[in-house]
Amino acid sequence: MKKITLCLMSMIYALSFSQDVQLELFADGFSDPLCIRNAGDDRLFIVEQDGAIKILNSDGTTNSTPFLDIDSRVSSGGERGLLSLAFHPNYATNGFFYLNYTNNSGDTVISRFTRSTANTADSTSELILMTISQPFSNHNGGDLHFGPTDGYLYISTGDGGAGGDPGNRSQNLMDFLGKMLRIDVDNTANGNNYAIPADNPFVSNPNALDEIWAYGLRNPWRFSFDSDTNEMWIGDVGQNTTEEINRVPVTPAGYNFGWRCYEGSNTFNTSGCPSAGTLTFPVVEYPIPPCFCNVAGGQVYRGSTYSDIFGVYIFATTGNGEIGTVDSSNNLVNQGNFNNGVWVAFGEDINKEMYIADITGSIHRVQGSVLSVTEFDEQKASITPNPASDNLNINTSNNNTINSISIIDLKGSTLLSEQNILVSDKNIDVSFLSKGIYLVKIEISNNTTTVKKLVIN
Template sequence: MKKPFLIAFFLSVLFSTSSMSQDIELQLFASGFSNPIGLHNAGDDRMFVIERSGSIKILNQDGTINSTPFLDISNLILSGGERGLLGLAFHPNYTNNGYFFVNYTNNNGHTTIARYSVSAANPHVADANSGSVLLTINQPYSNHNGGNMAFGNDGYLYIATGDGGSGGDPQDRAQNLNTLLGKMLRINVDNGSPYSIPNDNPFANDNNSNTLPEIWAYGLRNPWRFSFDRQTGDLWIADVGQNNIEEINMAPITSAGVNYGWRCYEGDQTYNTTGNCPSSTTLMFPIAQYTHSGDGLFKCSITGGYRYRGNTYPNMQGWYFFADYCSNEIGILTFDGSAWNMTFTPPFSGNNWTAFGEDANGELYLAGISSGNIYKIVHNNLSTPPPNEHTSFNIYPNPATNTLTISGKHLNTHTLNIYTVYGKKVSTHTITKNNKEISVENLKSGLYLVEITTHSNNKQHHKLIIK
């Protein structure tokens, strides 16, 4: 029986700026995780998957999962709902110093930032006793904890915090520079005890003694996921909305002291401008936003992703991927030279997207908390035959399970190769008029490209699904 390892889903994403559809495919890369909410790389072939309860597991390039967790600190964590192990960031010099940082809600429900070290004896296991707390932030409510962390290309650690919870930011914390809630923080983990403040932080030398120098940006509600564009260094923040609007913010890494407007504004619309609200001309409004309804699907919570900067799929270069937790759609943001354009795929029910991941090569992955699955985002330029290609051979059944039959009038010592959508050859066969059937029993379920080479070296292609 085949293992349900690679399953392909086909999406036609039609952009308003083009009459041609841009086909992307979502493929199951691994399964069996418990509430996965984070995907990260340490600069090598491995992916590190955060499970909300407090485990970090290693996902290898071939889709296998190490049996021993990289780290398990579930005894330190209050997990459930928007609480748990929420963030992970590997030090830029991790290869040499072995440091990584985690963001979790402790047993008292408060945000904790801690540093750990990899085991000296085993690179696949962390030293669970090496934890050192850098920062604790009291949380007044159980929700809106933020949780994401990442190092910018300036070498500093950025930490996203939510506004502290409840609804509507009742104490207006996001606009208050005397609290770390509702902010993007920026600290230097290589100096100080336990850290220091970068000199160019916008409030590092503020004369108001109550203003907190860790703050890099503010006016955020619940920036569940953010990322840095590995090519430009720009900071992308997807901020979860309150009643109706989900927003995507982007600012150059050099833009210090940005105010994103919450709770005064939800997206670019007025929400609550009483109290501590500055002029709208001083705010940074989203580059893109969407509402919770309008296309027949209920949306509720944005999960931020990455701009694609990998090399495998040139057609996706520069696309920003995000998703919605409730509608199970994947969103794509593209720039046409003058404006950002947003589109959504059909929904992938039963996943509830919680995190995107970027591997060391810039390829993108996506985690579903409800399904426990990790998917890889690919473009079908490696799996679709050239336009209008004439094929004189057919393959059936398609989808296939155990065997595949080739039909055609002139089968005479032809070569048949089967490739994954990543371009890896997984099977080679010689086809003759007396041998038209091949076994595909050992191929994992998923999408493949069949290439038939004739005796005159002409190549013909077919798309094949193995179920």
């Protein structure tokens, strides 16, 4: 596979530790991919802007038949289209998944569909939950995620467009636009195909919509949850000067992120605005000029392959191919331009390994530079011969049994994986490996892991 190597630019905002991001091409041939999701197995689901969802398999192949195709219902182009996908937490049982798309009238639709087979969905099963009027074609927001602890569906909406939010829709609590909404899709109430979570912040407030979880957003194109910390990260696109990233705990709710009163931490239009002390300002912001490069919010890496980027938030900027990182102390690092890619969305697989979509048609795997090692102990296992060419023997000390064996290349790709071995002496055929250096990861029954360097002649 083609590899894109890291090219660091001279401008580095802050650096608290070494964290090198690299990209590896995983698959291409997609039409305007905008969203990457997994459904609890080893497949990835790629959402295309014109209304199709494709299944990308773990070997990098794509199914010839789309999982779903609703292009006749979708108005696509610019900031419109099939924008996001979220699988129900119990998808394996109920087959429900949810879409955010722009209909042929230009309005936002949030709807539920149902799986028909393992690899296809029923296009006639649509149940519309919400239709949100859009006054203009831009600033639709467009993301969907289920909360990792509460199981509610979160929906990001933009301010409706037209520049500057002239109607101040983001601050208007009687308007769905410029908000983060939260609904209960497992129940119905008040004639809707959903219910309102009892702890939504404006429940029973006659001057606010019950669905609102947070407000004061301009165009939250992509947001994500870090399930390890129960925090939400939001990339909010700026107006003239500033792109921003917000990071907040899921509890409490009712945040006001400040638009249109403030753009980032800069005053924009404070007429009729609340006190700045009541607002939630971004944890990271960066200037738009000289490049008009919108933030594409990413997610926190929680995979097990790379230790240097574990717990690091990774995001992108469209328009200049750049990728950035934010560490746990909110230090921002510009990782540089990656092959001038038009990066629009991040996603993760079942193992929490991260991927990024280039709207020109490709999906790349996000990598760090330091492979994770749970524990290293020379005495727990031995591998012979080393160097090897055809066969490898793995033997443990003290008659401990081997649970699993993996062989990993220096890019972090797993080339061999054997599970439930349950013997203390194991021979493995390694004749398929090319000459070079590899890592052998051995998980042993006494709850330890040994990693050995293997040389193939």
